[in-house]
Structure formats: structure tokens, C-alpha cells
Amino acid sequence: MNVEHYKKWDQDYVWHPYTTFSALENTPLPIISQGKGIYLYDINGTPYVDAIASWWACNLGHSHPRIVNAIKKQCDELQHSILGNLSHPPAIELAKELAHKMPDSDCHVHFASDGASAVETALKISLQYWYNLGMSKKIKFLSLKEAYHGDTLAAVSMGYQETFHRPFKEMLLRSDQLPVSPYDATEEEALCQAEDVIKQHRDEYAAMLVEPLCQGAAGMRIYSANYLHKLYELCKKHDILFIADEIATGMGRTGKMFAFEHANIIPDMVCVGKGLSAGYLPISAAIVRNQIHETFSDQPTDHTFYHGHTFAGNPLAAATAIETLRTYADDHIIENAHKLGIKLEIFLRPLAIHPSIKEVRCLGMIGAIEFKKEITGKAQRVQKYMKNHGYLVRPLGQVIYVMLPLITPEKALEATVRTLARAVEETSNATINTCKHRAELFDDL
Numbered sequence: 001m002n003v004e005h006y007k008k009w010d011q012d013y014v015w016h017p018y019t020t021f022s023a024l025e026n027t028p029l030p031i032i033s034q035g036k037g038i039y040l041y042d043i044n045g046t047p048y049v050d051a052i053a054s055w056w057a058c059n060l061g062h063s064h065p066r067i068v069n070a071i072k073k074q075c076d077e078l079q080h081s082i083l084g085n086l087s088h089p090p091a092i093e094l095a096k097e098l099a100h101k102m103p104d105s106d107c108h109v110h111f112a113s114d115g116a117s118a119v120e121t122a123l124k125i126s127l128q129y130w131y132n133l134g135m136s137k138k139i140k141f142l143s144l145k146e147a148y149h150g151d152t153l154a155a156v157s158m159g160y161q162e163t164f165h166r167p168f169k170e171m172l173l174r175s176d177q178l179p180v181s182p183y184d185a186t187e188e189e190a191l192c193q194a195e196d197v198i199k200q201h202r203d204e205y206a207a208m209l210v211e212p213l214c215q216g217a218a219g220m221r222i223y224s225a226n227y228l229h230k231l232y233e234l235c236k237k238h239d240i241l242f243i244a245d246e247i248a249t250g251m252g253r254t255g256k257m258f259a260f261e262h263a264n265i266i267p268d269m270v271c272v273g274k275g276l277s278a279g280y281l282p283i284s285a286a287i288v289r290n291q292i293h294e295t296f297s298d299q300p301t302d303h304t305f306y307h308g309h310t311f312a313g314n315p316l317a318a319a320t321a322i323e324t325l326r327t328y329a330d331d332h333i334i335e336n337a338h339k340l341g342i343k344l345e346i347f348l349r350p351l352a353i354h355p356s357i358k359e360v361r362c363l364g365m366i367g368a369i370e371f372k373k374e375i376t377g378k379a380q381r382v383q384k385y386m387k388n389h390g391y392l393v394r395p396l397g398q399v400i401y402v403m404l405p406l407i408t409p410e411k412a413l414e415a416t417v418r419t420l421a422r423a424v425e426e427t428s429n430a431t432i433n434t435c436k437h438r439a440e441l442f443d444d445l
């Protein structure tokens with residue numbers, strides 16, 4: 001392997017997601033060629049702790065023997081076959097497992113590949129559900145303020161942000177974001193405003209889509225189970241479907257299998273992705289309650305859901321997800337995540353007294369530090385420090401966060417936070433006024 005060739009070809013041919021051109025000019029990107037446990041290794045053999053679980057997906061770490069063997073075994077049997085008018089054992093078993101993870105197992109599972117495609121599926125199902133019932137005025141969506149649900153156009157419609165999405169503005173679905181979040185006001189006030197919006201547009205809203213308890217891309221904004229519960233009740237009261245987007249928060253990240261479980265609610269649909277296959281192969285799903293599914297009969301014909309992806313529920317990916325769920329059960333991954341989350345909070349909370357820090361936020365195995373507004377560029381400097389000390393983290397604006405794999409040993413968790421504390425202490429708090437574009441601060445999203 002010639003490292004220099006790879007570096008050049010990377011620059012010549014790869015269009016990196018969420019990466020500004022200027023970021024590429026300044027620093028060559030590490031080229032990762034191996035992974036084991038919580039470590040990623042670059043092409044020179046330099047190890048890095050994968051402290052964001054590879055975009056919040058690799059909950060079981062890398063090269064987990066059970067998952068690797070499950071993929072190899074499935075490879076020998078069936079690599080691909082479609083789910084349109086055909087079926088296969090891994091998809092059937094996985095659908096059954098997922099349905100039984102819901103509060104009542106009265107569900108059908110519509111598979112997709114990435115998170116955004118599961119979100120698209122759920123949104124389209126909501127629209128068609130009301131269409132099937134003859135209520136075709138319900139064609140609008142509601143989401144949280146500063147929501148993020150992925151980068152396809154329908155998903156962007158739910159999380160519109162002027163800085164990132166201006167070129168697509170004219171092409172988006174009809175959708176509102178709540179005007180106030182519990183971050184801008186008291187929870188009571190936020191709910192009051194939500195109720196006003198919901199009451200006013202109840203006849204138009206097909207569904208409300210939420211990231212339960214933690215708004216990841218907004219900067220790990222954590223809100224209470226009570227707020228989630230009350231939003232859910234409002235939607236139920238006003239006949240609006242409630243979709244939990246568990247793509248980031250699901251699969252044990254918050255210390256329960258799904259974050260919505262903290263709020264004791266029964267969403268109409270649940271979107272899962274990322275960690276569903278422990279991040280090994282692309283698979284996602286919309287888990288849909290049967291009272292919705294039942295309206296999609298083929299009488300009349302336009303009530304069928306004509307929607308699907310070539311690789312939806314791919315056998316290799318589905319077998320990987322099944323083995324992931326078995327490993328979760330056998331190795332008590334959720335219980336472990338809950339216990340580790342308590343430790344993470346114990347280690348991280350004391351950093352809150354640092355003068356550069358506005359807030360420390362913790363939920364299960366999510367830990368985030370938000371720096372004060374006036375101390376710009378701090379999160380980026382902390383990221384650089386961490387990388388130089390063998391930890392891969394990514395800032396979100398003023399926020400730096402850790403989302404380690406759920407199998408991280410306690411000592412490694414402690415060492416990560418200790419290094420983070422040193423990074424906060426040893427990187428300067430100077431403000432950067434020379435920053436060319438605001439987008440530079442986000443090139444690491």
C-alpha cells in the first residue's frame with residue numbers, strides 16, 4: 001500500500017461528505033485502513049480511539065468476532081435477494097425481532113438502507129395513511145426546532161437550516177418546526193407554544209417527527225422525558241401521527257434500547273438505522289403500527305405503498321442486524337451502556353466549572369460540552385488536540401461530544417474524558433476573528 005498514492009487519489013477523486021474544501025487543503029485526512037474494538041488504525045498503523053463510534057453507529061466496536069462471523073456465514077448462503085414479491089429468512093427474522101422490541105408487537109417493518117431513507121419512508125407512509133383514510137388535507141409535517149433527520153430532501157424539509165440548506169429551499173416539503181424549544185424557554189412555555197401551533201394546524205399536520213430526548217446534530221441538545229411525553233400527548237389528542245426518529249438515539253445509546261422508552265409512549269412509527277447493524281452494513285427501517293399498515297390494502301389499488309429500495313433489508317445487512325441484537329442480549333449491552341453512562345456523567349460533569357464551558361450535557365453514553373458563545377473555535381482546537389493524542393472526536397459548532405462504542409472498557413472511558421479535560425485546559429480560549437466562513441466551524445459535522 002502506497003500511502004502517498006492514496007493521499008493523492010483521495011484528493012483527486014473522493015468528494016467527502018460534510019467537508020469543506022479548505023479543510024482538505026490544510027490537513028491531509030487520516031486514511032483509516034483497520035478497526036479493532038474501540039480503535040481505528042490509519043494506513044501507517046497509528047491507532048485512534050473511535051470516540052464518536054463512527055458517526056454514532058459502531059456500538060459494538062470494530063471487527064467484533066460474532067458480527068464478522070455472521071456476515072461470513074450469510075455470505076455463503078445468500079448475499080442479495082429483493083423484498084418485492086419475494087422474501088428471505090434474515091429479513092423475516094429481523095422484522096419479527098424489531099416488532100417485539102416495540103411496546104406492543106402489533107407492527108410491520110418497512111426496510112431501507114440509510115437513516116434518511118427510513119425517515120423518507122415514514123414520512124411518505126404518514127401522507128399516504130391520511131390519503132387512504134380520505135383525509136388528503138393532512139399534507140404537512142411538524143418537527144422540533146433545530147431538528148436533524150438526514151440529508152435527502154424530505155429529511156432536510158424537517159430540519160431546514162438557512163446556513164446549510166438555502167439552495168434547496170424552494171424544493172422542500174411543507175413542514176413547520178416548533179417555534180420554541182425547551183432550550184430557549186421553560187419547558188412549560190415551550191409546551192404552551194407547541195400546543196398553540198398544533199391546535200392551529202391540526203387539520204393539516206400528517207405527522208410530527210422527533211429525535212427523542214437528544215437532538216444530535218443540533219449539538220447534543222438533551223431535553224426531558226416529560227417534554228417528549230407531553231408532545232406525544234398533544235399529537236395524540238389532535239390526531240397527528242407521532243414518529244420517533246431513533247436513528248441516533250436507538251440501540252442502547254441512551255441506556256435503554258430506544259430513547260422513547262424513557263417517556264413511556266407508543267409512537268406510531270419508529271425509524272432505526274446506524275447501530276441497527278452495529279454500523280457494519282447499511283440497513284435501516286421504519287417500524288409501523290398495524291393500525292396504519294392495515295389502511296394500505298390494494299382495494300382500491302392506489303392504497304398500496306409503491307415505495308422501496310433495491311437493497312432494502314439486504315440479507316447480509318439483515319443477518320448482521322440479527323446477530324447484533326443477539327449479541328446485545330447475550331452480552332447485556334443495554335445494561336452495560338446504562339452503567340457506563342452513569343460513569344461518563346461522573347467523569348464529565350466536573351468539567352462544567354471550567355471558565356470556557358457553558359454547559360455539560362449527559363444522557364446515557366452521550367456526553368457533550370458546549371463552550372461559551374464568545375469563545376469561538378474552541379471545539380475545533382479541542383478536536384485537534386484530541387486527534388494528536390489519539391482520539392477521534394468531531395465538533396458541532398460550539399459543542400464537542402463523545403459517543404464511544406457501548407463496549408468501551410471503563411478505563412478507556414475514563415482516559416477519554418481525562419484527555420478531553422486536558423484538551424479543554426491546554427487549548428487556548430482566544431477567540432478567532434479571522435475565521436473566513438461560518439461554515440468552517442461546521443466542516444466537521
Ligand SMILES: Cc1ncc(COP(=O)(O)O)c(C=O)c1O
Pocket residue numbers: 114115116117119148149150151211216217245246247248249273274
Ligand atoms: C436523528 C437522525 N436521523 C436521521 C439521520 C440520517 O441518517 P443517515 O446519515 O444514515 O442517512 C441521522 C444522522 O445523523 C440522525 O442523527
